[in-house]
Amino acid sequence: xxxxxxxxxxxxxxxxxxxxxxxxxxxxxxxxxxxxxxxxxxxxxxxxxxxxxxxxxxxxxxxxxxxxxxxxxxxxxxxxxxxxxxxxxxxxxxxxxxxxxxxxxxxxxxxxxxxx
Amino acid sequence: xxxxxxxxxxxxxxxxxxxxxxxxxxxxxxxxxxxxxxxxxxxxxxxxxxxxxxxxxxxxxxxxxxxxxxxxxxxxxxxxxxxxxxxxxxxxxxxxxxxxxxxxxxxxxxxxxx
Numbered sequence: 001x002x003x004x005x006x007x008x009x010x011x012x013x014x015x016x017x018x019x020x021x022x023x024x025x026x027x028x029x030x031x032x033x034x035x036x037x038x039x040x041x042x043x044x045x046x047x048x049x050x051x052x053x054x055x056x057x058x059x060x061x062x063x064x065x066x067x068x069x070x071x072x073x074x075x076x077x078x079x080x081x082x083x084x085x086x087x088x089x090x091x092x093x094x095x096x097x098x099x100x101x102x103x104x105x106x107x108x109x110x111x112x113x114x115x116x
Numbered sequence: 117x118x119x120x121x122x123x124x125x126x127x128x129x130x131x132x133x134x135x136x137x138x139x140x141x142x143x144x145x146x147x148x149x150x151x152x153x154x155x156x157x158x159x160x161x162x163x164x165x166x167x168x169x170x171x172x173x174x175x176x177x178x179x180x181x182x183x184x185x186x187x188x189x190x191x192x193x194x195x196x197x198x199x200x201x202x203x204x205x206x207x208x209x210x211x212x213x214x215x216x217x218x219x220x221x222x223x224x225x226x227x228x229x230x
Binding site: 044049051093104108 | 159209217218224
């Protein structure tokens with residue numbers, strides 16, 4: 001079955017530091033890949049996505065590249081801010097067709113804390 | 117426009133009671149998903165609706181769990197004879213499936229079984 005593995009947290013950084021959160025996946029075919037973020041006390045929000053190999057998703061200074069050869073979708077940001085403190089989830093979904101279209105399989109989440 | 121809404125936001129119930137959780141998806145979204153978020157299990161898929169049909173119920177943990185969707189819109193997740201291990205945040209998401217796989221999540225219902 002499908003699975004997503006994220007680097008274990010928590011991750012603690014100082015403001016303006018470089019961020020990488022690793023994510024690798026196991027899936028058949030060509031899944032779509034996502035990063036979702038959950039800010040304290042809020043619901044899950046889509047941060048970025050990529051739907052085919054070599055696509056780069058980007059949003060709010062975050063980016064991730066769909067690497068089929070390494071089955072990875074690592075999240076990066078060049079300079080984090082205190083407001084980026086949240087839980088980050090990597091996820092995948094299978095493509096159109098079949099009975100499970102769009103069903104998301106999530107990684108375990110990575111807690112990020114950014115200090116001033 | 118309005119996002120996905122869920123009610124109640126919090127529910128405390130006694131073990132053995134039945135509960136109903138409601139989800140109002142984004143208007144026009146044909147696909148609807150239920151997930152559960154708990155400390156021990158992370159985020160787990162429960163059930164997927166396309167219109168009023170549920171092609172994938174594979175994530176429902178037991179026959180105490182059921183869900184329905186009416187009018188291609190509102191969905192209700194029912195848990196019968198609740199157990200303490202049912203305590204979790206239940207999340208609903210909807211998607212305009214034909215334009216892409218991204219899902220939009222509601223704020224969740226926090227269920228506590230005492």
